[in-house]
Amino acid sequence: MNTLNEIAADRNSTDVLTIGGTKLRSRFFLGTGRYPSPAVMLQALEASGAQVVTFAVRRVNLEEVEDDSILRHLTERKDLIYLPNTSGAGNADEAVRIARLARGAGLGHWVKVEISAHPYTLLPDPVETLRATERLANEGFVVLPYVSDDPILCKRLEEAGAAAVMPGGSPIGTGLGILNPYHLGLIAEEASVPVIVDAGLGSAADAAQAMELGADGILANTPVAKAQDPVAMARAMRLALEAGRLSRLAGRIPRKRYATASSEPEGRLFGVPASGGPFEAGARGEKAADDADAKGGAAHRPAAGPGGGEGFAAHAGGRSR
Amino acid sequence: MRSLNDCKLYVITGENYHKGRDLLEVMEAAIRGGADIVQLRDKDAAGPELLEKARALRELTRRLGALFIVNDHPEIALAAEADGVHLGQEDLPIEAARALVGPDRLIGISTHSIGQARAAERAGADYIGVGPVYPTGTKPGRPAVGTGYVAEAAEEIRIPFFAIGGIHPGNAEEVLAAGARRLCAVSAVVGSPDPAAVCRELRALIERAQLSAPLPRTGGGRLAxxxxxxxxxxxxxxxxxxxxxxxxxxxxxxxxxxxxxxxxxxxxxxxxxxxxxxxxxxxxxxxxx
CATH class of the missing domain: 3.10.20.30 (Beta-grasp domain)
Structure with missing residues (x-):
């Protein structure tokens, strides 16, 4: 009998995420900002198992040329995939400029389009993001746009040439987690390119949820970098991501309103619960719920959507990106 | 008073080039044509006669707003209230002239090599003449230094310099192309029947050169x-x-x-x-x- 680890290993060997023609050995994308020190960042990177690392492009400080360039600490890791973002861009033109500059560094041609349109929420500008994605894809970039969790927009981006879409769980750095699991579930269900949940995750639980919702990976920066122990959190989120992925593939049970005993009722030592009262109605209710589930409905699940309930059962294992 | 820095066209008197015409008349025409700094040079005149010419030119230049420099004679420059004195390499050293004319009057000096130019700059000259760029009847026997020295001065010398020696509207562009931003002319102006026209022409050439290369130069001589x-x-x-x-x-x-x-x-x-x-x-x- 396989241990859980063996099952996981077996799953992982065939369950490979591919973006822009590159097979990735990890579904965890790690940001490199805001760590207490470069050393902690490197340890967190190690603990995360991440292969794709994100950066920002900034002007060199001409006054203080000794300031630290993040790449200096990563050059020994030859297997990394660099995903520069276009943060600081306010429109498609600026994003394209930043992307070209990033490519000029000679570290690949992946780019995360990030065009923030609001000072407090940093929420992405959908129109400019779409424009930039189209242009950059035409220029041969592997484009991963950071977008709002809008299923239609994600589809449009895919059509514009995005290699993956990166819907946000909640605004960058808020740690509010996944505010609209219904939308994320729909995005994952509809997308024919990988879905990387980017932004807003707060902890390991959110990583697991994202994966259970059908995401193909997550990108995290702040929840790791600003955790009390960034290295431990990197490992926690990695494990949660793997757990969530496995859980998704395993196919969860449908949500039901009332209990189902884990053991068969036959042969029990004592009598059935007294009839009448609330439990009488409950017994009928359970029957009704079972009927509803059998038909694929959701009679008693007020908030469950495609990602929250039967979507898992219907789609578990259905895709492997 | 006009500042030396603003001066672009320097005209020196040369009465032997305009025999029969009055010195003041010729110089007035030159100034009206665009000369903004005028030097009295008269190797033949003695003290009282020279002073008289100096005072007349002082009055003219003051009236027309040009600078006035006296060649060789600090005492005449002082007596005529000229704006400064111009020295040759064989004249009084700059330091001695400075002691005579004081800190406020201009001291210029003719230089014929970059070494002399550096020495003049170090000694506190306010401007230098750079030349003779071409052979000139004004200084017979002195070999022309060519535009090469003009280029050297343009690269290195920070105080204003006036390229001088055989310069006329026909060759001024070449001198300006070598890096000169200020020109000095003698015979081409005062020997012309129309000094004002020649000055206008020279000024136009200087200004055009400045438009096409208006950039200051840094210490290394490169374009800043x-x-x-x-x-x-x-x-x-x-x-x-x-x-x-x-x-x-x-x-x-x-x-x-x-x-x-x-x-x-x-x-x-x-x-x-x-x-x-x-x-x-x-x-x-x-x-x-």
Whole structure:
């Protein structure tokens, strides 16, 4: 009998995420900002198992040329995939400029389009993001746009040439987690390119949820970098991501309103619960719920959507990106 | 009073070139044509006669707003209230002349080599003459130094210099092209039947040269230019992107450059010129999500 680890290993060997023609050995994308020190960042990177690392492009400080360039600490890791973002861009033109500059560094041609349109929420500008994605894809970039969790927009981006879409769980750095699991579930269900949940995750639980919702990976920066122990959190989120992925593939049970005993009722030592009262109605209710589930409905699940309930059962294992 | 820095066209008297015409009449025409600094040079006149001419020219230049310099004679310059005195290499040393005329009057000196120019600058000259660029009847027997010395002076000398010696509207462009921004003429102006017209012509040439190359020069003699680097205006004498980058000492850092919106691969930095008004960005990667 396989241990859980063996099952996981077996799953992982065939369950490979591919973006822009590159097979990735990890579904965890790690940001490199805001760590207490470069050393902690490197340890967190190690603990995360991440292969794709994100950066920002900034002007060199001409006054203080000794300031630290993040790449200096990563050059020994030859297997990394660099995903520069276009943060600081306010429109498609600026994003394209930043992307070209990033490519000029000679570290690949992946780019995360990030065009923030609001000072407090940093929420992405959908129109400019779409424009930039189209242009950059035409220029041969592997484009991963950071977008709002809008299923239609994600589809449009895919059509514009995005290699993956990166819907946000909640605004960058808020740690509010996944505010609209219904939308994320729909995005994952509809997308024919990988879905990387980017932004807003707060902890390991959110990583697991994202994966259970059908995401193909997550990108995290702040929840790791600003955790009390960034290295431990990197490992926690990695494990949660793997757990969530496995859980998704395993196919969860449908949500039901009332209990189902884990053991068969036959042969029990004592009598059935007294009839009448609330439990009488409950017994009928359970029957009704079972009927509803059998038909694929959701009679008693007020908030469950495609990602929250039967979507898992219907789609578990259905895709492997 | 006009400032020396504003002066572009220097005219020196030469009465033997306009026999039969009055000195003041010729010089007035020159000033009206655009000469902004006038020197009285008369090797033949004795003290009282020279002083008389000096006073007359002082009155004229004051009236017309030109600077007035007396050649060779600090005492005449003082007595005529001239703006300064001009010395030859064989005249009084600058220091001695300074002691005579005081700190406020101008002292100019003729130089014929970059060494003399450096010495004059060090000794506190306010301006120098650079020449003779071409052979000239004004200074028979002195070999012409050519435009090469003009170029050297343009590279190195910070005080105003006037290229002099056989310069006329026909060859002025060549002198200006060598780097001169100020010209001095004698026979071409005062020997002309229409000194004002010649001055106008010379001034036009000077101004045109300044328009086509209006840039100041830095100590290294290269063209200084103002470029915008990472959003900040910087004055630099770097000719290429590589030189500009070197001035910031990026070291081993992985820096990407953009010039006027176009990414410049590092391999092309040495062949990418940096020009006036260019917008340069030097960027690198920082931590980010």
């Amino acid at each position: 230019k103002t470029v915008v680097v990472n959003g900040r205006a910087e004055t630099t004498d770097a000719d290429t992107l590589q030189e500009l980058a070197a001035s910031f000492r990026f070291g081993e850092k992985l820096v990407v450059a953009e010039r006027n919106g176009e990414v410049v691969p590092r391999a092309d930095w040495t062949s990418t010129p940096v020009g006036e008004g260019d917008r340069i960005e030097f960027v690198h990667f920082v931590g980010g999500g």
